[in-house]
Amino acid sequence: xxxxxxxxxxxxxxxxxxxxxxxxxxxxxxxxxxxxxxxxxxxxxxxxxxxxxxxxxxxxxxxxxxxxxxxxxxxxxxxxxxxxxxxxxxxxxxxxxxxxxxxxxxxxxxxxxxxxxxxxxxxxxxxxxxxxxxxxxxxxxxxxxxxxxxxxxxxxxxxxxxxxxxxxxxxxxxxxxxxxxxxxxxxxxxxxxxxxxxxxxxxxxxxxxxxxxxxxxxxxxxxxxxxxxx
Ligand code: ADP
Ligand code: MG
Numbered sequence: 001x002x003x004x005x006x007x008x009x010x011x012x013x014x015x016x017x018x019x020x021x022x023x024x025x026x027x028x029x030x031x032x033x034x035x036x037x038x039x040x041x042x043x044x045x046x047x048x049x050x051x052x053x054x055x056x057x058x059x060x061x062x063x064x065x066x067x068x069x070x071x072x073x074x075x076x077x078x079x080x081x082x083x084x085x086x087x088x089x090x091x092x093x094x095x096x097x098x099x100x101x102x103x104x105x106x107x108x109x110x111x112x113x114x115x116x117x118x119x120x121x122x123x124x125x126x127x128x129x130x131x132x133x134x135x136x137x138x139x140x141x142x143x144x145x146x147x148x149x150x151x152x153x154x155x156x157x158x159x160x161x162x163x164x165x166x167x168x169x170x171x172x173x174x175x176x177x178x179x180x181x182x183x184x185x186x187x188x189x190x191x192x193x194x195x196x197x198x199x200x201x202x203x204x205x206x207x208x209x210x211x212x213x214x215x216x217x218x219x220x221x222x223x224x225x226x227x228x229x230x
Contacts, residue, residue, distance in 0.1 A: 002069065003030035004165065004197050005054055010063035012049050012220075023049050024220045026063070036191040036198045038208035041217035047201040048169055050217065054199060055167040056084045068164060085113050089158030091168040095150040097142040097157075104129065104138040107156045114161065128156035131194075132186060148179035155186060159196065166190065168200040172207055184210040 012024040023046045031037050031054075041047050052058040053065050059073045059080075066072070067087060075083055089110075097106045104125050111121045129135045132152040142150050151171060158166055168187065172180035188210045190196040200211065208214045216223045 001032055004033040004068060005031040006066040008064040010053060010060040013061045027222060033197055034195055036212045038211035038214045039201045039217060040208055040214060045217045046220045047217055051167050051169055051201050055088045055090060056080050087164040089163040089166045091154050091158050091171045093170040093173040095154045097150055097153055099142050102139050102141055103134060103153045106153055107160050110161045124160050128160040132156045147175050148182055151183050166196050166198045170201055
């Protein structure tokens with residue numbers, strides 16, 4: 001099967017003053033459509049850097065990132081932003097919701113960049129709310145929701161455009177164990193029942209158990225583990 005994501009000999013260097021520091025070294029990674037990949041590794045190993053290359057938030061210094069066959073590192077800044085809004089849903093550790101907007105308005109935000117009518121947007125928001133189990137909280141602002149509920153809103157916002165790829169950076173990093181497992185269960189459901197391809201960065205070996213494959217990053221290089229049965 002054609003991979004959905006291909007990272008090809010990617011190198012990422014950051015400038016620190018006059019020095020250039022290489023944080024990803026010639027990295028290769030393929031992700032198949034429908035996978036739920038957990039990306040693990042110690043702090044500073046380059047997990048967020050790699051995830052940002054895959055999600056089109058950043059570009060490799062050398063090498064290529066292809067998503068659905070398209071080399072996204074060739075896109076201009078504006079094209080890349082447009083590509084991202086159509087193809088990638090992001091979930092972050094600290095939810096990144098707009099504090100003044102209700103849950104349903106937060107979820108609607110990515111749809112404002114599309115041509116959907118108001119009625120179509122409403123339908124999409126309603127089904128995303130339903131999927132994450134928050135229909136009864138749709139009028140609440142983030143401050144009126146628990147951490148787990150806020151992360152559910154963030155997940156609904158990430159999937160409301162029906163993206164090709166869901167990328168999650170430590171999505172349970174700020175949650176207690178029980179809430180974390182609810183969120184992981186939700187991601188697993190999206191993967192298994194909605195066929196969403198998910199790439200999730202996590203510190204937590206328990207979190208990785210929800211994934212269909214785990215890869216380890218150490219000092220900017222990958223060490224693969226044998227695939228575990230889903
Ligand atoms: P992780 O997510 O695994 O903790 P990161 O990808 O955030 O690691 O960072 C990997 C390395 O790159 C770290 O040493 C970090 O300090 C460095 N780094 C990350 N972002 C930048 C940046 N914008 N400028 C300079 N160095 C950075
Ligand atoms: Mg990180």
